[in-house]
Amino acid sequence: LLGSDWATARQRMAEGQADVIDTIFRTDEREKTLDFTPPYAPIPVAIYTHASIGGIVDLTTLRGFLIGAKDGDACVDKLASAGISSVQTFSSYQTLVSAAIAGRVRVFCLDEPPANYLLYLNNAGDLFNKAFTLYTGEFHRAVRHNDGDTMALLLRGFSAITPGEEQSLRDKWMGTPLYRTPYVRYLAYTLLAGSLLGVLLIAWVMSLRRIVRQRTAKLEATLDAVPDLMFELGLDGRYHDCHSRRPELLAAPADTLPGRRVTDVLPPAAAASCLSALHEANETGYSVGQQFELMLDHGRFCFELSVARKPTGSGEEPRFIVLSRDVTARKQTEAALLRRSEQLELMSLASQRINSELDIPAVLRHLVAAALQLTGAAAGTAARVCAGQMVFSEYNEGGQLTPVDYRFDPGYGVPGQVMKTCKSHLSNDAEHDPFVIPGIRQALGFTNLLDTPI
Structure with missing residues (x-):
């Protein structure tokens, strides 16, 4: 060589x-x-x-x-x-x-x-x-x-080198790999694959957690946007969960509700309305329109229920989502509209009766009756000016007519004050009102009054 x-x-x-x-x-x-x-x-x-x-x-x-x-x-x-x-x-x-x-x-x-x-x-x-x-x-x-002999010797000599001998020479001059045996190499491949799989699983789990956090935040934002009280109840009225942005409308603190029944928390009438809505939803899938009143620390409130049955697996107890909406303002508006409608009807009826009468006492009698219905007062009377005096001749107490004879000069008593000023006079404490005549108050037995010119 x-x-x-x-x-x-x-x-x-x-x-x-x-x-x-x-x-x-x-x-x-x-x-x-x-x-x-x-x-x-x-x-x-x-x-x-x-x-x-x-x-x-x-x-x-x-x-x-x-x-x-x-x-x-x-x-x-x-x-x-x-x-x-x-x-x-x-x-x-x-x-x-x-x-x-x-x-x-x-x-x-x-x-x-x-x-x-x-x-x-x-x-x-x-x-x-x-x-x-x-x-x-x-x-x-x-x-x-054309040196065939040398070529034959050369080929024969190199073909005589075994694979093991060739590998020994290669290891000597090229070095040996870190993973010598196939089993170690396979183990290394397995560990590498396991590590990659672990990284992928961690990334997948982190991605799932991020998605869950995003969806949870979105769901919480949606629930927070719902103005109604939200409950999860069983058919027996047992509370399982509660969500409310207005805890002041709850009959009991939210953290004390799970495990208790509506009959433990609400008055009997309100609890009965809730149970009725639950049974209706259990039969039809939903219930709407059940209402009840509830006296809370800061006043009386009216609530309207919307109930839907949740999907459940076979053999599971039925569960219901209950929305309880505060309809107090709506009920007050409805009552005011109804009262206004009744007042307009009474005024129309009084006007018709007055227009059908030519007798002044009869006209005054219709005016008093209409005023009592409009205001809800217990008694009242009407007067007319005669010879410079305000003259009352009839007193209506709960529909019972009693003849009277009260005369007031301008400036005397409440009627005289109204005649003098041409302005209404309201007294919620007639006993201490300086314009109220004590004898008349004692005779008629009133504690407050309203006197208005017409």
């Missing part, structure tokens, strides 16, 4: 100083003088450029640059066949790489395995980039042309 630079090795082969040459690429030119064994290793050959040079991506963009190469390398023939002759050769791979590091050439052609090794060895890995792969050659062994 004679180790040398490539040019010397080829020269020795040509001069008959050697019988076999190894690690040689097969080319048309070399086939004229050598016979080759089958290839035994593919070797990519690349173009390397200094990191400051860009734009070299193929043979066309390579033209015009001075290219370094090893003397006698097949790379020189490959470049020449592409019409590129601006090549500077060096005696060895190390000499070529040293020249590139020194800046003598900034582009060079080299087999990738020795290029990677020498650039790393000389701490020059960051100085050069691989521009592109020029071609992929193959290592052969070769003998002189």
